[in-house]
Amino acid sequence: MRIDRMTLAHARRALREARHHLYDPNVTLIDFGHGQVGGQCVEDKLAIRFHVRRKLTPLALEAAVEARRTADVPGSIGGFTTDVIQGTFHPHRGWWTTWSRPRAETRADRRDPMKGGISISDERHNAYGTLGGLVADRATGARMILSNWHVLAAEWNARVGQRIYQPGRLDGGTSADTVASLARDAMGADLDAAVATLNGSRRLVAEQVDLGAVRGVGRAELGMELAKSGRRTGVTFGVVRGVEGVANLTYGFVGRVIRKVVTIEPRSAVEEVSAGGDSGSWWLDRATMRAVGLHFAGSDSPETGLALDMQEVLDQLQVDVVVGG
């Protein structure tokens, strides 16, 4: 059965709506596929499928929901019916993996050396954003992390020296994971950007996870194809559809004007550009691997990402991108 692109796009939105159920320890996977009737796959029925460790009887489910041990799955999400399927998933390990091979590092892990595209947060918020990449102070040459103000500072009263954790607190980071301290930000210039000075406990290399070395800085132009590496959605692609934007966004309860915004849309209807947790990631020109944007916001419907003009950010913060080898 072929699934057309529009259906897939709707399914992707529905899956996004459903993914908070992954916090339920009984849910192992949520996907889109053929529904089931009486335990048998039905090819002409498409459903959002919740794979659970144990399928509960109606009475047990009611008790578990009441005790907040699990959450009830709605009958439909985004126009698709839902199915609850019992099944536990295990990694498909080869024989050699059982005794020596470590598991692959994820973007949520503590990384050494660090690269752009991994989890990071300030010390005060139970959150994560993305470690954008490596920059150097124009005056002192000090090595710094460039990310968003709302990732590294995140409060109007944030103080210089505030500790930065890798991974971010929501990924388990603690004070033992401190890698940098907040140095300065560019909110005064209407740019959601900040830098934190590395403390030397771990090395940060001028590369992006799964994308490779950063080759310099460029300007976003309409139609330019970009790629980014972010904590939440990994490597995604997009096309520049707007430049020189001036935005009015809400920070907490405060509206702020943000300027020099680049608007990035997916290459096709079924692709995702970004999601919560990708803030701070760098958009690179795919052709040259030069950094052209600092991701900071987005919309799910329509799927769109917003970034800040990278050269403007660097000039305001008085830093330069460190070029990878």
Place this chain on the structure above:
Amino acid sequence: MSLDPSGARQAQAKLVTGFLDDPDVRLIDLGSDPGTGRPVLRVHVRNAAAESRLRLPPEIDGIPVRVIVADYGLER
């Protein structure tokens, strides 16, 4: 593709002055018409109702104004 920087930005500045303070306006940027490739001004509004309420001009200084319904949030 590059935009005519001065003309389009001056027209954009007029839109920003007139409309960015509206709580339903999220973003005003410069784009291009997918058919002709000509520059357009794009006003991103939070909801479809805002489009009729705002009474945006169809063009400014000869540059067409397009409305996009999208609500943006920080992605931490």
